[in-house]
Amino acid sequence: MRKIKYKKGRKVQPALLEYTGIHKYTQTEIQLFVYDDPDLAEYHEFDITEMQKHVDFNKTNWLNVHGLNDTEVVRAIGDYLNVDNFMLSDILNTTKRTKLDEYHDTLFFNVKSLLPEGDSTNIKVEQISFLLKKGILVSFQEKRSDFFTHIRERIRTHSGIVRTKQADYLLYLLLDAIMENFYITIESEEDKVEDLINLSKQSTNLSILEQIEKHRDNYNFLKRSIIPLRDSLYSIKSIKDDNVFNAIEADNFTFFERLHQKCLELLEQIEYDLTTLDSAANFFFSSQSHKMNEVMKTLTVVSVFFMPLTFIVGVYGMNFDNMPELHWQYGYFIILGCMFFLLLGMIYYFKKKKWY
Template sequence: MRKIKYKKGRKVQPSFFDYTGSHKSVDTEMQLFVYDTHDLTECEQIQVNDIEKNIDLTKVNWLNIHGLNDVEVIKSVGNYLKVDNFMLGDILNTTKRTKLEEYHEILFFNIKSLLPIENSDNISVEQISFILKNGILVSFQEKRSDFFTHLRERIRTHSGIVREKKADYLLYLLLDAIMENFYITIENEEDRVEALIDESKTSTNPAILEQIEKHRDNFNFLKRSIIPLRDSLYSIKSMKDDVVFNAIETSNYTFFIRLHQKSLELLEQIEYDLTSLDSASNFYFSTQSHKMNEVMKTLTVVSVFFMPLTFIVGVYGMNFDNMPELHWEYGYFIILGCMLLLLVAMIVYFKKRKWY
């Protein structure tokens, strides 16, 4: 289970910024898209000083930032948009839970993007944050990834309606792309769990139970990541009737409601998968118990077979002078034959009663 580690010596102040993520070797780079239905301007490796002169407030402006190590760049972007310090702190602090905030005509949204790690049972976690203000959408990614590659191509090739919509619709598309990663992660976990369940039916290796618990932790982590996302998407509904905040067009609220429905579907699927894991654990213990019962049953039957034989041996092992059978010429062979017949009779009787 992933836990938030508290740094005892850290001083949390409004003016103090520190990137807390694990991608500290990633350089900060910026990419700017400025577009409308007719025109598109794409700026690669844009510098902070060039942002203001390239942004056109009559069009949609998407500034995508990879890498959060250069705190000064993040602060400069925040100063240009007049973003409060606590929002910048939440962008750099990757231990924060998913949340949505509306403040001073700014819509702030951060979300955890989860993807499976190849050849591993662990899950890769990246925090992605968004700031929406006055037709400008800024996305903050911890590292360069291909989450939004298809959206860039749609913008470049004028596919779909993305070039006809405003920045809030682009925010919807970006969030939807990130939520697709949840489906990929859950599907990967389900494939591994299905193979694990099949293995538990033929093997009693204790490592299977450890793997079941590992995947249960993964599903619980997914659940913990999606629940605040569900709550944040639900809170967007309350903005629909807000006459003060208009960063999202009324006609586009439907798209965010769809995202909320997706989050509910994801949670329902996770609950089902957790139930399947519980069933797998119960099946494993039941199999172990059944095999133990079979072993005990076999040992009990063998013990019962030899119990009367042991009694006979014990009787003739007593040192009494007047035991009549002691002086029979063929007494030894007769007793062995009787013991053998008794054993065969018990085996046949147990077999007919289906006791083994």
């Protein structure tokens, strides 16, 4: 999990674009789709200088950028689309929270994509940004990934209604694909937590408590990632009410409302899972207390068994000449026998009372 770190003395000019992510050695690659219902043109290893030649605003254009190291590519896209510099800066600044900005005729969407990191308890984070204008959607990814592979196939094979819709519907599909990663991450966390709960029923090792706290941190991180996404999707409603921004068709606002409902479902599931973790922690502490109580009960029972025996030994250990039974020929064996039968009687009585 990455934390925001303030660098003392770092003074970045507003016009200076700087990538702040961890994928600093990823080569920038560009892919362009230009399509409508009957036609499709796809360009791999696209040269940003040819945007004027290949972008057709009479159709739907999807420009997908992998890798943000080459800030001049981001600047060139911003200049071509007449995008304000603060939006370009937010694309390159991966420490920003999820946000939505509407400025003039441009909609800027910045979102975090999360996925589990193999069998470990860590979560991989990638920032994905979108610029939406009438007729074109630009997506920026920190590295090449397969988040949108199925959407590309739907465009190529003319599956569904994506080729009949505008760029705003494509934005909905991409956001929906990102939200699927949240479901995958939560499901992975739930599987690990379930195994952890089963382990806590068999062991009282302190490492279990450390794992519980780690998963609690992961759920809180998921929550912090989804809440601003929920708020951003809700803000699209204000765009609809303003009736000014025309890059989103009136009929497509319903799709974004569905994404908002998905965010609410995810947050409800996270709250439930956090409650489950609290139950696991309480069960762990209860097991620890129960184990300690069992140990204390065993020690108490053993000490009670030996209390009368210790008393008898203490009495006969006193150095008096005129003690009864002191000179009996079989006194020693009689006292041992009495102590033995007294011990058996106490064991029988405790067993009958179910005190151990």
